[in-house]
Amino acid sequence: MADVFTWAPTVANASGNATLRTRTAQFGDGYAQKAADGINGRSSTFSLQFIGDAAKITAILAFLDAHAGATSFLWTPPLREQLLFTCxxxxxxxxxxxxxTMTATFNQSFAIS
Known part of the structure; x- marks a missing residue:
């Protein structure tokens, strides 16, 4: 089971982007046909800001360093269910x-690594 990132980011200076992957077939008469690409065609990226005392920020840094950018962890984005991310x-x-104050970029992943 993946570890859970439990620290709440600040609301200010936080943003997220969703990317919907599609495949397009372009025809000679200008007509194009699109279809969703794969079972995980939607992925999210979040830029998050954390503000706190030394103990809080040190704990966040230790968590992120322990996962080394390669190991997925669970985090719950606003208005979504808990998903896997890497940082x-x-x-x-x-x-x-x-x-x-620190910022971190969370990228959705689809497998526990």
């Missing part, structure tokens, strides 16, 4: 007083 890129934390 291959995140920013190093910045400090403002006793508060740290």
């Amino acid at each position: 291959e890129a995140y920013t190093e934390p910045t400090k403002d007083g006793n508060v740290y």
